[in-house]
Amino acid sequence: MKKEYIIPIFVPHLGCPNNCTFCNQKRISGQTKMVTAKDVKDTIEYYLKNFRDDNKYVEVAFFGGSFTAIEKEKQIELLEAAQEYIESKQVNSIRISTRPDCIDKEILKRMKKYHVKTIELGVQSTNNYILQKCKRGHTFEDTKNASKLIRRHGFILGHQMMVGLPESTKQDDINTAKELIKLKPKIVRIYPVLVIKDTELADEYEKGEYVPLTVGQAVERCKAAVDLFNRNKIKVIRIGLQNTEEITDPNTKNSSVLAGPFHPAFRQLVESSMWYDSIVGKIKKINAKVKKVKIIANEANINNIIGHKKENIEKLKDTYDVEVIIERKDKIKPGNFELEIIESYE
Numbered sequence: 001m002k003k004e005y006i007i008p009i010f011v012p013h014l015g016c017p018n019n020c021t022f023c024n025q026k027r028i029s030g031q032t033k034m035v036t037a038k039d040v041k042d043t044i045e046y047y048l049k050n051f052r053d054d055n056k057y058v059e060v061a062f063f064g065g066s067f068t069a070i071e072k073e074k075q076i077e078l079l080e081a082a083q084e085y086i087e088s089k090q091v092n093s094i095r096i097s098t099r100p101d102c103i104d105k106e107i108l109k110r111m112k113k114y115h116v117k118t119i120e121l122g123v124q125s126t127n128n129y130i131l132q133k134c135k136r137g138h139t140f141e142d143t144k145n146a147s148k149l150i151r152r153h154g155f156i157l158g159h160q161m162m163v164g165l166p167e168s169t170k171q172d173d174i175n176t177a178k179e180l181i182k183l184k185p186k187i188v189r190i191y192p193v194l195v196i197k198d199t200e201l202a203d204e205y206e207k208g209e210y211v212p213l214t215v216g217q218a219v220e221r222c223k224a225a226v227d228l229f230n231r232n233k234i235k236v237i238r239i240g241l242q243n244t245e246e247i248t249d250p251n252t253k254n255s256s257v258l259a260g261p262f263h264p265a266f267r268q269l270v271e272s273s274m275w276y277d278s279i280v281g282k283i284k285k286i287n288a289k290v291k292k293v294k295i296i297a298n299e300a301n302i303n304n305i306i307g308h309k310k311e312n313i314e315k316l317k318d319t320y321d322v323e324v325i326i327e328r329k330d331k332i333k334p335g336n337f338e339l340e341i342i343e344s345y346e
Contacts, residue, residue: 002057007047007091011035011065011078020124021134021166021200022193024256040081048090058091059117066122067096068107079114086115093117097160101138103146108153119150120158120189126179130168135200140179147183158237159185163221164193164213164261166204170221177225181232188229189238192218194247194260202258215269218261222270223277240266265308272307276315279305282339283322292323292343300334302326 044060051058060082067075085091095118096111103119111119125131126140143159150157159180163173180188195205195212204210213221222239229236241247243264246256263269283290297305306313306326316322325342332338 002055003053005058007060009062024196024199037077037081059093059095061095066099068098069102100142100146118156122160124162126176130165133166157185158187160189162191173221174224177228187235187237192261195258197256197258212260215261219269239270268308271304275304276312289345291345294325294340296327296329297337298332298334299328
């Protein structure tokens with residue numbers, strides 16, 4: 001199986017026709033200058049020199065901004081810069097992210113010509129009122145139309161959604177996940193809303209008009225969405241913004257995050273909590289008062305079963321007075337586990 005590598009190229013706020021209330025791409029990416037063809041080539045060269053696996057799949061990904069909303073000449077300049085690496089088979093494909101209202105047949109024809117394989121849409125919500133509240137500038141109808149066009153033209157469709165947007169309830173976020181599932185994306189990213197400095201949302205937060213989710217609330221909302229995507233075999237490739245020098249704990253000196261559910265291991269919090277729920281559910285079905293159990297699972301799942309800083313093990317002991325022993329067993333498929341009773345109370 002080939003190891004997948006991403007070469008990220010950030011085009012901060014390039015192509016965006018308006019400022020969403022929650023967004024400051026320059027702060028999120030830590031990059032402010034206009035990207036050039038030379039920047040693209042330099043970035044690709046740098047990453048290729050540092051990839052070690054011979055058996056690998058390499059994808060150049062244009063993140064940030066709205067790639068297909070950039071002026072046509074700039075799109076071509078950036079895409080052409082990557083073509084020599086595709087022709088030499090050092091790079092296998094290209095991925096872009098864009099807005100739902102910046103997709104049409106002509107654009108997709110251009111993307112196909114330049115070996116774009118995956119197109120991710122910044123959907124954020126399927127509730128038109130919430131989209132308007134955040135000044136997204138597009139509707140859910142745009143998302144539906146763009147998604148159908150992307151799939152029809154043979155691209156891999158990706159969606160990006162946010163939880164905790166202004167006036168968005170947990171049910172709104174769950175409904176967004178359900179509506180996206182109907183559009184059949186192959187991949188999804190889920191981002192809890194962070195209050196980023198120098199945004200309209202930051203002003204609303206300072207005035208007390210917006211209250212961000214706590215880490216616990218964000219975990220619960222993301223859990224519900226991830227569970228829905230998992231059940232429908234849609235791969236969740238990211239949960240939470242990547243931890244960088246800019247996107248880090250709000251209490252850190254140079255952090256661009258003013259407030260919100262930031263955690264450096266946010267995805268692990270979500271996945272560990274899902275494992276905890278599954279383990280508790282299995283223990284509750286046992287017709288005995290359990291004192292000690294053994295959980296047997298694949299090595300790939302052990303960290304999430306234990307939990308961030310052993311949170312799950314400690315929580316089982318504190319809440320249910322159950323002691324847990326962990327056993328690794330490669331024969332068990334990732335995602336599954338076995339539970340054995342070691343000791344019960346009389």
